[in-house]
Amino acid sequence: MDNPLYSVAQIRAIEQAAQSQLRPLGTSGPSPLMRRAGEAASTYALEVLGGLPTGRILVLAGPGNNGGDALEVAANLANLGANVDVVHLAGTAPSPETGHALARAQASRARFVSDVADCNGCCLVVDGLFGIGLARPLAGQARALVEWTHGMACPVLALDVPSGLDADTGSVVGPDGVAVRATHTITFLGDKPGLHTGDGCDHAGRVHVNRLGAHGLHTEAAHARLNAPALFAGCLAPRRNNSHKGTYGDVAVLGGARGMAGAGILAARAALYAGAGRVFVAAVDPGPGLDPLQPEIMFRDAAGFAFDGRTVVAGPGMGDSAGATHLLSKVIDGTGPLVVDADALNLCAASPDLAARLAAHGGEVVITPHPLEAARLLGVTAAVVQADRLENARELAERLDAVVVLKGAGSVIARPDGEVALNATGNPGLATGGTGDVLAGLVGTLLGQGWPAWEAALAATWLHGAAADRLVAGGAGPIGLTAGELPRAIRAELNALVADAALA
Numbered sequence: 001m002d003n004p005l006y007s008v009a010q011i012r013a014i015e016q017a018a019q020s021q022l023r024p025l026g027t028s029g030p031s032p033l034m035r036r037a038g039e040a041a042s043t044y045a046l047e048v049l050g051g052l053p054t055g056r057i058l059v060l061a062g063p064g065n066n067g068g069d070a071l072e073v074a075a076n077l078a079n080l081g082a083n084v085d086v087v088h089l090a091g092t093a094p095s096p097e098t099g100h101a102l103a104r105a106q107a108s109r110a111r112f113v114s115d116v117a118d119c120n121g122c123c124l125v126v127d128g129l130f131g132i133g134l135a136r137p138l139a140g141q142a143r144a145l146v147e148w149t150h151g152m153a154c155p156v157l158a159l160d161v162p163s164g165l166d167a168d169t170g171s172v173v174g175p176d177g178v179a180v181r182a183t184h185t186i187t188f189l190g191d192k193p194g195l196h197t198g199d200g201c202d203h204a205g206r207v208h209v210n211r212l213g214a215h216g217l218h219t220e221a222a223h224a225r226l227n228a229p230a231l232f233a234g235c236l237a238p239r240r241n242n243s244h245k246g247t248y249g250d251v252a253v254l255g256g257a258r259g260m261a262g263a264g265i266l267a268a269r270a271a272l273y274a275g276a277g278r279v280f281v282a283a284v285d286p287g288p289g290l291d292p293l294q295p296e297i298m299f300r301d302a303a304g305f306a307f308d309g310r311t312v313v314a315g316p317g318m319g320d321s322a323g324a325t326h327l328l329s330k331v332i333d334g335t336g337p338l339v340v341d342a343d344a345l346n347l348c349a350a351s352p353d354l355a356a357r358l359a360a361h362g363g364e365v366v367i368t369p370h371p372l373e374a375a376r377l378l379g380v381t382a383a384v385v386q387a388d389r390l391e392n393a394r395e396l397a398e399r400l401d402a403v404v405v406l407k408g409a410g411s412v413i414a415r416p417d418g419e420v421a422l423n424a425t426g427n428p429g430l431a432t433g434g435t436g437d438v439l440a441g442l443v444g445t446l447l448g449q450g451w452p453a454w455e456a457a458l459a460a461t462w463l464h465g466a467a468a469d470r471l472v473a474g475g476a477g478p479i480g481l482t483a484g485e486l487p488r489a490i491r492a493e494l495n496a497l498v499a500d501a502a503l504a
C-alpha cells in the first residue's frame with residue numbers, strides 16, 4: 001500500500017483542483033471543502049473522546065482558513081450538544097469560507113471567550129490556530145495560547161498541522177519557536193512529511209488522514225512516502241531448502257580500531273542475526289580474536305583481508321588513522337556492495353577526493369549518517385540539516401550518488417533521483433550508543449543477499465525500528481534499551497515479515 005506525503009505546494013494545487021471540481025458549475029461561492037474538513041474533524045474528535053463529553057471542549061481558532069476549520073468544528077460540536085468554548089484570533093480579511101464558518105459558530109451554542117483562564121478543566125483542546133499557511137514563528141497571544149496548551153493533560157487535536165510546525169520539514173518554525181504538542185492530528189487532502197520526521201514526531205501524535213472526498217485529484221506524483229513493508233516486499237523471499245551459507249552472502253565489517261572493538265562486533269552480530277551466510281570483522285588494529293557470545297563471527301587483520309566479492313560495512317569503530325583511511329580508500333575503489341557509516345563518513349567528509357571516489361563507486365552504496373555526520377558531508381551545521389531533513393538527505397544522495405539513511409526521529413531514506421521515504425517505526429530507546437552500528441550491519445546483510453540499495457535501506461530502517469518497538473512492548477525500554485538487544489529482535493521481525501510475504 002502506498003502512503004504518499006505531499007508538500008504544501010502540492011496540497012495547495014490539490015486544494016485548488018478540488019475547489020473547482022466541487023463548486024457548482026459557473027458559481028464562485030464558498031467551496032464545500034472547509035465544511036467537509038469541519039465535519040471530518042468533529043467526527044474524529046468524538047472518536048478520540050469516546051462519544052459526546054459532559055466536560056468542556058476548547059477550540060482555538062486562528063485568523064486564516066485553519067481557523068475556519070476550527071470554527072466549523074466548534075459549530076458542529078455545539079450543535080450536537082457539547083459545551084464548547086472558542087478563543088478566536090480574528091483576521092482582517094477572512095475568506096468567504098471562514099466568514100461562513102464564523103457565522104455558523106456564532107449562531108450555535110458555542111461560547112466565545114477572550115482568554116483561556118477559565119478553561120483549565122476542559123476535556124479536549126482543538127488546535128485550529130495555523131495550518132499550512134504558517135508564515136513565521138508564533139508570537140504574542142498565539143504563542144501564549146500554544147504554551148498554555150503544553151500544560152494541558154487532556155487530548156489535544158490538531159487540525160491539519162500542529163500550529164507552529166512546518167508541514168514540509170517537520171521543524172518548529174523558529175528561531176526560538178513553539179508549536180502545539182498534539183496527541184492527535186487530523187490532516188486534510190493528503191498526508192504531509194512534516195508530521196512524520198524531526199520535531200513532527202513529537203508534535204503530531206497519532207496522524208489521521210482525511211482526503212475530504214478529493215479523490216482522483218492527487219495527480220502530481222508524490223516524491224515522498226511513508227516507509228512500509230509493501231515497498232520492499234518484493235525482496236522478501238523464504239529460504240530455499242537447497243541452499244547453503246554461500247547463498248546468503250559474506251559480510252565484512254571494516255572496523256575494530258583500538259578501544260572501539262565493540263562497534264564492529266555489534267555491526268557483525270546484526271549481520272549474523274539478519275541472516276548473512278558468513279560474517280567477518282576486518283580489524284584495522286590488533287584486538288579481540290573472538291566474540292565469546294557470538295563465536296560464529298570471524299576476526300581478521302584488515303590489512304591482508306580480501307574484501308573483493310564481499311559486502312563491506314565500513315566505519316563502525318574504524319577510527320581515523322592513516323591505516324583506516326588507506327583501507328577505506330581500497331574498499332571504495334572496489335566494486336562490491338558497500339555500507340558507509342560513522343568514522344568512514346567522517347573521513348569522506350574530510351577528503352573531497354575520497355567523497356568523489358565514493359560517488360563513483362561501481363556497486364550498490366548505502367550511507368547511514370546521523371545529522372552531524374550528514375552536516376560534515378554537506379559542509380553545514382547539524383542544525384541546518386535538522387531544519388530540513390528531507391531536502392538535506394536528498395542533496396546528499398544526489399551528491400554522493402548513493403542511497404542515504406539520515407538517522408534520527410523519522411529517519412529519512414533518500415535516493416539520488418529525489419525519491420524519499422520517511423520511517424515511522426522505532427522509538428527514543430534507539431537514542432543510545434551502538435544502535436547505528438546495528439543498522440549498518442543489517443543493511444550490509446541485505447545488500448549481501450543481492451537486494452538493491454533502495455530496498456535494503458528501506459527494509460533495514462523499518463526492521464531496526466520495529467525491533468526497538470518490539471523490545472519496548474516487552475518492557476525492555478525505551479529507557480535503558482541497549483544496542484546489543486536489537487539483533488535478536490530484528491531476527492524475529494524479519495522472519496515474521498518473510499512468513500507474511502510467503503502467505504500473501
Ligand SMILES: NC(=O)C1=CN([C@@H]2O[C@H](COP(=O)(O)OP(=O)(O)OC[C@H]3O[C@@H](n4cnc5c(N)ncnc54)[C@H](OP(=O)(O)O)[C@@H]3O)[C@@H](O)[C@H]2O)[C@@H](O)CC1
Pocket residue numbers: 015019031033034037062063064065066067069091097129130131132133134135136137138139142159160161188
Ligand atoms: N482553502 C480551503 O478551501 C481549505 C483550507 N483548509 C485549511 O486551511 C488551512 C490553510 O489556510 P490558510 O492558507 O488561510 O493558512 P493558515 O494556516 O490558516 O494561516 C494563515 C493565516 O495566519 C496568518 N499567519 C501566518 N503565520 C502567522 C503567525 N506566525 N502569527 C500570526 N499570524 C500568522 C496569516 O496572515 P498574515 O499575517 O501572514 O498575512 C493568515 O491570516 C489548511 O491548513 C487547512 O486547515 C482546509 O479546510 C481545506 C479547505
Ligand SMILES: [K+]
Pocket residue numbers: 066127128129130131158159160161162163
Ligand atoms: K493547527
